Amino acid sequence: MAEDNYKKQTSLRGGTTRQSASLEHTKDRLPHSVRNDEHKTSLRGGTTKQSAQSKTRPLLPKLRFKEFDGEWKKGSLKKIAYTNPKTKELPDKFIYIDLESVTNGILVKEEVISIEEAPSRAQRVLEKNDILYQTVRPYQKNNLYFDKNGDYVASTGYAQIKAKEDSKYLFQFLHTTNFVNIVNRWSTGTSYPAISPSELIKISISYPTLPEQQKIASFLSAVDEKIQQLAQKKSLLEQYKKGVMQQLFSGELRFKDENGEDFPDWEEKRLGEVCLKIQDGNYGASYPKSEEFVEMGIPFLTSKALGEGGSIIAHKIDYISIEKHSELKKAHLALNDILFTNRGANVGAIGYVDSKISNGNIGPQLTLLRVKKQIESRFLFFAMSSYSMRKQIGSQDSGSAMNFFGIGATSKFRLKIPCIKEQQKIANYLSAIDTKIETLNQQIEKTQSFKKGLLQQMFV
Structure with missing residues (x-):
């Protein structure tokens, strides 16, 4: 199976010891104070309380490898690095x-x-181990450690x-919360905020001895490698799913029944023929006013809550009171409904109604699709x-902001439908891939959160 391509052994390297790529094994290599009791965060050279009482707080990180001690130094970026060296002659290509x-x-x-x-902005001729720091919209943190030849x-x-x-140490430091916050404060401009190089080089950098810098950089680079490996696995699975869907819905790839026989041919139907209900959301005078949205209540979804790959973006769901929900009777959601974005920039985006939002309501940018009994709702979700x-x-789609797929136009969409058993096989197969992708998403988020905590505690 194609999924076997994603089972390659991964590993992390720090210093000279080869480690498993699992987050748990990465944690085994944490600096000294992490392996102690969670409540014991004091450092050699004085407890946290003593440091707070000092007139001049020593430059000591909260987490540290046990073989290192002594205070760190501090200096401007200009002192510890060269920035924007004189432009060399550009190569021909x-x-x-x-x-x-x-x-x-x-x-x-x-x-x-x-x-x-080449555009006029093409001026930075790169060498190995250079750092590219994004000065335009720096909050995006799309910076690069350059380690390529050519x-x-x-x-x-x-x-x-x-x-x-x-x-590598400096590259990691440039992503710490304190440094990023200073850059954002010093940036100017509204649509494209930017920090000038002359301001960037004034920001203070704290740093230990070179051996400790190298140890920190090696450890955090290993965490970065783990995140990149997970992201690559996710990307490969997404590409695999896209290819499989193309084959399944074009009829190039077919499942067999329990006896190894072919399923019946697919039948072409209109969406209106396979749905019990096609209904867009509430609009007009009854649409919730800004003051009618509440912190907790009935989920109220608009197109902004539908993400990539059919996902629902939890933090973009609004909420209304039970009373408002009762007033908006037009489009109450039910478990296993499918949501379809009927207008706007992300027209065609879909979502699946699970138990978390099955008591919810929708705005006019969304249309709910509720299937008949002989249709597997997850199959229609993927077919959409x-x-x-x-x-x-x-x-x-004319591309106009006013373009709109009403109930009539939506019901006329054509799709090929297999028998219910083949629908279920297709839905189960694609759902299994989605589960793997979601698992990788969670691992990426967990590892990113782990690194964020390290950046906050391993630097001063």
């Missing part, structure tokens, strides 16, 4: 890194261009930083995001 090329510390786009077609040139939308000591359905939506 090179890979250009603009502000869209880096996402979450990963170089996601590599496009070779010639010097003749000719690369970056946009002046980045600051090019060359550390005088350990560049198939290539065939997206093609139908795209052919009728």
Whole structure:
């Protein structure tokens, strides 16, 4: 099976010891004070209480590898690194890194261009171990530790930083909450806030001895590697699911029944033929006013709550009172309903109604689809995001903000329907892939949270 491609052994490296890639094994290598009782956070050289009482608080991290002691030093970025060195002559051809090329510390786009077609912002000629710090919209934290060979040139939308000591340590420090907060405060502009290089180099950096810098950098780089491995697994699974869906809904790939026989041919039907109810949400005078939304109550979903891959974005769900819900009778949700975005920039986006929102209500940007008994709701959920359905939506979407798929237009969408048993097999198979993707999502979030805690405690 194709899923076997995702079972490769992963590992983390820190110092000279090879470790398992599991988060639990990563924690086994934590600095000294983490392995102690959670309540014992004092450090050698004075307890937290003593430090608080000192007139000058010593530069000591909360978490530290046991082989190191002594205070850290502090200096401006200008003191410990070279920033935006004098521009070298551009090579005839090179890979250009603009502000869209880096996402979450990963170089996601590599496009070779010639010097003749290079934009005027292509000025940062890169060398191995350089750091690219995003100075435009720095809150995005799309920074890059450059460790590649070859000719690369970056946009002046980045600051090019060359550390005088350990560049990986400095790269990690630039992502600490304190540093990022200072950068954001010092940035100017509204739509595209930016910090000037002359201001960036004034920000203070705290640092220990070089061996401790290297130890910290090695450990945190291992955590970064783990996050990247999980993200790559997720991406591969998403690509695999996309390919399988294309084959399933085009009929290239078919399941067999329990006797190994072919299922009956699929039948083409209109969406209105397979749904008990197709209903858009509430609008007009009864639509909740801003003061009618509450902190806790009945879930009220609009198109903003529908994310990628059919997900529901929990923190983008609004809430209304029971009384308001009773007033808005038009589109009460039920378990296993399917939500379809009928207008706007994300027209066609879908969501599945689980127990968390099954007592909810929806706004006019959404349409609920409630299936008949002979239809597996999860099958229709996946069918609504198939290539065939997206093609139908795209052919009728004018791109205008006012474009709208009403109940009549929605009910006319055509799709091919297999028998209920084959529907269930398809739904179960694709749901299993979704479960694996969600598990990876949770692992990524857990590891990112773990690293965030480390950044807060391993640096001063």
